[in-house]
Amino acid sequence: MAGVSPDTIKTEVQKLEGEVPELIMKDLQQNLTQISKDKAISREQLEKAIDAVKNAYQRATVEAGEAVGTVAAQSIGEPGTQMTLRTFHYAGVAELNVTLGLPRLIEILDARKTLSTALMVIYLKEKYSKSREKAREFAQKIEMTTVEDLALQTETDLINLIFIVTLDRTKVQRLGLTPKIIASSIANGLDLEVGIDGYKLRIKSENESMTELRRNATKVKSHLLLGVKGITRVLVKIEGTEYVVYTEGSNLADILNMPEVDQDRTVTNDIYEIEQTLGIEAARNAIINEAIKTLEEQGLDVDVRHIMLVSDMMTASGSIRQIGRHGISGEKASVLARASFETTTKHIFEACMHGESDRLSGIIENVIAGQPIPLGTGTVELVMKGGAKGGGK
Amino acid sequence: MTEKWDVLGHELVPDHKVLSKEETKELLKRFKIGAFQMPRIRSNDPAAMACGAKPGDIVKITRKSPTAGKVLAYRYVIEG
Known part of the structure; x- marks a missing residue:
């Protein structure tokens, strides 16, 4: 007697749609087709096999009233005791500082707004990712340069109430800038009067008061000249056949707006930024990815479904809530x-x-x-x- | 910017789709719940805006899951 054809297997397995997850259906269909090649499967046997899988799946689902939250908490908590307590670690990504282990896990679950080490992985469009020069060029373009970075020294002249910045000639020239450009950038950006004296900038405050002077001094020092705000260090690395830019500091919204960037793959480890720019569902995925990455990196094997539950709880309200006093437990x-x-x-x-x-x-x-x-x-x-x-x- | 990128194209963002009136009714009946009992999504959420969701709608989200392959999830759109 000839067995059922692969097509029949496919249509019969498809009938499980909605009752059994896609992955199991695929697996079942593949295995049945494989077996039917060597040995004929009768219609009756096929139905029996499908039924058996369906029953096995239904038996394996979580029962109503099961304490999934407690199980998840313990399943994450116990391996957590084996994690490193050290905050800093120079690992994996060469030269970049990454928070690992327990401190990072706490950071994720507490939904911290400012991370101790924000990090971005920027993928480039094909035009730029294949050549080292172009990737380098882009990396230089986004690295943040402030007035303070270029200053040799800064001083506050309390008698004339002027803030004086002495620029580093070599640094300024290497970046293709001139004191004039910098002065006009400060003048336009902060609305201050800037006098140029060689490589010295004299910045006058409008109000002749000390507090105003001090406030302006800090403003001038952190004034952005080049690059993207927040990106403090960049590193170009080769990954397979393409060049990828790693950054310390993160600014997803601005980076994604740059034409060189591959908008579909570029990520940050800052979950709040992901929520702001890509939405709550992306944040849910980011929490899962980051938590699993942290645990796996420590050699701990926690089932994703526990993390998924935590992530679902954190994002259920439409915005990110932390686990703990100010978040889920507090509400x-x-x-x-x-x-x-x-x-x-x-x-x-x-x-x-x-x-x-x-x-x-x-x-x-x-x-x-x-x-x-x-x-x-x-x-x-x-x-x-x-x-x-x-x-x- | 020169070209506006699509939020829904990002690999972290699953597929979002607004349910029609009939689909919403059918869904609530099937789960025997009210819309307010669902997980929420804010109407100013970038992905919700990209799929054109308004407060009161229900968004169907097709998630990729490492354990199940494909999972359907639903979120109720709230003002925000």
Whole structure:
């Protein structure tokens, strides 16, 4: 008896759509087709096999009432104890400083707005990525240069209330700048009066006051002359056949607007920037990628699904919330649950002031109250239907 | 800038699609929930703007998943 054709296998497996994930369907179809080449599979056997896979998948799914959050917390927490506590590490990316291990993981989960080491990986369009010179040129273009970077020395003349910047001749010339260009950049950008005296710039403040002078001094020092704001160091590396630009410091929005950049692949490790420029779903992916990268780099094997759950929770509200006091744990509906986490008195005090009530619907509240917790088999409750004699409908 | 890049083209951004009125109704019925019980997305989210979502819509997101291949997720668009 001839077995079923690969086409029949395909159509039969396709019927699982919606019940079984795509990856399993693909796997099943491939394996069945492979087997059918050596040995004929009857229609009956095919149906049996598909049914068996379907059942096995359904048995493997998480049951309703399962404490997935607790399992995820422990699954990330335990390997976390084995991570490096050291913040700095010169590793992987040559010469670039990268935060690794536990400090980085905490940074991700706390959704810090300023990272200790922001980093970008900039991919270039094909025109630029193939030649070292062009990639270098681009790298130089984006490296941030401020007035302070070019200054030999700066001084504040308190008698005449002038801020004097002495420029480094070699540095200025190497970047193809002149004192005149720099002076006009400061004058236009900060709206200040600048006098040029060789390589000395004399910057006058409008108001003749000390505070104004000091404020202007800091402004002038950090005034951006060249490059992209935030990008403090650049490094060109070869990756396979293309040149990739690594940067210290991050500014995704501005970099993506540059015509040389491959907008589809360029990434940063700053999750907030990703949320701002690419949206919440991209931030969700970024959290997963960054967390997994950090764990894997330490040789720890945590299932992605735990991280996905954490990431889903962090992004569920449409903006990024941290795990912890100011984020997810701080926004729990129950007073007792919040109070049992951190700053107990503060929460109870505030709840009293606002006249909050607690429905005792969560886990922690019921542990405190000494009742069965709504978890697993405890999730189910019996409700009696009221109404006329003879019962309900 | 010379050429405006497409947010949805970035490899970190999954496919976003606004559901029609009928699809929304069908979805809420299937899951037996109200729209407010879903995860949210702000209407000024770059990806939401790119797919033209307005507050009150539901956005269907086709995520790539390392464990399941393809996963459908939904977000309710809120003002923001």
